[in-house]
Amino acid sequence: VNDNTLDDSIDARARAAADRLVASFADVDTDAELHAVRRGAISQTFEQTHGGQKRWLAIAAAGVLVVGGTVALAANVRSGPSPATDPTPTEPPASVPAVLPAPTAPSTTPATTEPPATTLATEVSASVSTVSYLAPPPVLPIRSLGTVSVPPRELGSYSVAIGDAGVAVSQSPYSDDAPTRIDVIDLDGQIRTLADVDADVLLAYGPGDVAYLSRQGVSIDEFAVVAVPLSGAAAGTAVASEPADINLFVEYPPLSFGHSTDGVVHRREYLRGEEPVISYVDTDGNPAVIDTDPATFASDSPDDAGSGLGGTITSSTGTSWSLTVEAAPDRADTYAGFSPPAPGSDGRGVYVTHIGPDGNPTVDFGEATIRVIATLNPDGTAEWWSLPVGWQVVASDIWGTVLAKHTDNQLELALADFPDSTPRPTPTTAPETSTSTAAPLVSTQLGSCPTLSFSALAPGWEPILKDEQGGGSGLPGNHIGGVDSYVNLFAGGSVFGPRAGNETVVDGYSAIRGPIEGGLGLRINIGETDCEFFDLHFYGITERDVTRITEGLQITT
């Protein structure tokens, strides 16, 4: 009997057992359980157990709220910006700046006063700041902090928080009995490790050398937020604890938890009037205070998870920002929703989202591309930045904004290094690493459509080529119709086109497709008829990338 046969026998046994198992649930009253869900039922597994009897708690009022929220979301989505039906203009300006124009004049009500953190100003004096996947903003400078080892994605999770003492990373392997470990990187890059922490997932760090984590207790209804000193006599053990609702601690996006004047908060719930999930303590468990009051940032985003499409953000300091986000129609959806706005360093706030086409459209929760961050400046202005490819914002608080890049079992960490200068850079004063050209870098006159290929690019630059999936971007009229018909190629994104392959045809024109590492945008202009000419424009990408692209690009007629 060979190995395959034995494999087949287990396979057959598994199929039979699975069929019997599924069939054994045929008598479950599906309608009753559906009714319970529609009425807002909550499983008692995640609330309380009583003598082993599980009950369903129907909360009719909550159900109404859920339904109402759902309807409101759907209506808002339909009435909101609709990139899919608002495609790229067929005749874009000859020179689309990589760096968006500076926001309009600063607010007339700069944030010079600091009302209580929980008091939201009603005055709105926002200047509109726009970001578009068609012209991504410049790359955000970052400052490397260091690297810690973390489990591969499928074997565990990690969480990051920033405090006044540095950046903390908790990691929780999925395997049974594996303890939670916390690494702390101070601002000089020194790393220290606490190998066995009596809690589960890091929520916030500081003030002082105290981490705040969620913890599942010894019985199923003992879910809590605990304070764990990372140094001192009680290091690694909880010195304070507050019971908590587990539902707030499952499947939430980064930046959901952070600091307030009074304690660690679930940022969205705090704005709804909820108390902090735990008050601050020192390493001995005595009450502690935070030196600087963190502002709160309320978004008019229509749903709990946030749309990731901007809107009006109002700070507890009385400042408002209006952010307009034009995301690719096929932007990847997120599993846990979008992050709420959060405080950053130097009195600013931050708002993160992603705007590029789905990098992996074959799955429901694909790959976010063109991650961007808006800095919400105290003077009411806002600036957009692209995150370096592969990086995402994992924590932000008054001490800084932390980015991470997860590769296999390594987690690189860096701090956002927002330039101090305002007004923000313009195309002529772009960051050093960028270049922006209005004149074509490559231009030719051709009698027939050229074939463009990246096949000569250096190793590591192989384009990732994918067919458009499902409805795809559509973008009728994007690629044809005038002298400036064009194809866009963005960092982490792909050229719009119906076919795979290094060479493709977009609306009858040959084009290239694939991601550009670290770049911001490439525009290919193709002549109106018979491809009588084409030229390439590069916007805000590095000189190195320009060289590599032009050297690697093959043009065949």
Place this chain on the structure above:
Amino acid sequence: MAMVAGARTDSEDDDGFDAFFRLEHQRLVALGSVLCGDRETGRDVAQEALARTYKEWARVGRLERPGAWTRRVVGNLARDHARHRAVQRRRLPELARRTQAGAVVSDIGHDGEFWAAVATLPDRQRTAVALFYVGDRSISQVAEDMGVREGTVKTTLHQARIQLRELLSEDQT
């Protein structure tokens, strides 16, 4: 919005959630049961996952495959449950002795020996087995649900079968 086969279009289900629920419920309960190790917890986990799906339906329902989202929630809740059990075992040695693999699957129903063996598999293998057999998912769908490549799923399932073969033959001897 994703269309679900058999979706009703009357006023009670104008959002398609009812049809989705009926289509997915039974297998989600079975899936949760295998991942959690007992029927009742599996049923609770499935119900909780569906409740969260309903809460997010305006967003999830627009996905091409909303079931993938719900299956991930089932997996996460089951994993939370497993972590909770691990914490219990760490802190209550007596409980640890009583909740060995065989015990936690005592309420799975039919084929107890087989599911007890599945319960001893590493998390990744157990999830792949549950999705592939109980969830009736294809290799590519399991890969999507788990967020890994198809080749990884094939390898994982092969390793799981080898381990199950060894475990079940040990029991027979």
